[in-house]
Amino acid sequence: MEKRFKFTQQRIEKLPVPDKGRFEYYDTEISKLICRVSSTGNKSFAVLKKTDEGTTKRVTLGRFPSMPVALAKELAQSALTEIAKGVNPTEEKRKRRYRAISLEGLLNQYLADKKTYVRKQLSITARRSEPALVTGSRCRSIKSLATW
Structure with missing residues (x-):
């Protein structure tokens, strides 16, 4: 199966589960959006973005099927916008979580x-x-x- 294709609900459902490790598939509409399929059968959406230092940041958006493809694409766009502004979405999520704990x-x-x-x-x-x-x-x- 090809690694790059247009993410749809049906295509993501039909992705094969690897025997071991993970496979990563890339969306053709939003180039930084990936779907990771693990050997346990979990499928999750994430955004990959290179930083100015040359490292790659991975921002996990959520798991499939509880997160539909359309929502994953929306969240990917907003995460890429935040990253472009210099904000790390993962750190912001962590800060919100810690603020909520009394x-x-x-x-x-x-x-x-x-x-x-x-x-x-x-x-x-x-x-x-x-x-x-x-x-x-x-x-x-x-x-x-x-x-x-």
Whole structure:
């Protein structure tokens, strides 16, 4: 299959999935718009743009089919406009995301993650120590088990 063609809903749906790695296909209407197809079957739209330093920036727009081709083309045009103005769309998206996070939300997320981690660690510790505790100490009194 050719690497450059006009992106349509049907053409993107029919793109083959590679055995390993990724394939990149380029739109003929918007030359910087690409569709990346991974070996897992994921298809995503992105914009490639060379910077003044000579590096290539990739701005991921979204996944197909939740993002239709028409919307991907619109977003590609706006991303290319922002890049031409010297704005990095990826950095702007990251800044908006961080501005939306409050200290309370961050703390709640941390505590939820910590709670899950502690619960998992306690479960592992209990499984490891249960046989030793049960076999040798089943009939002993609590007072005799105390070390103080």
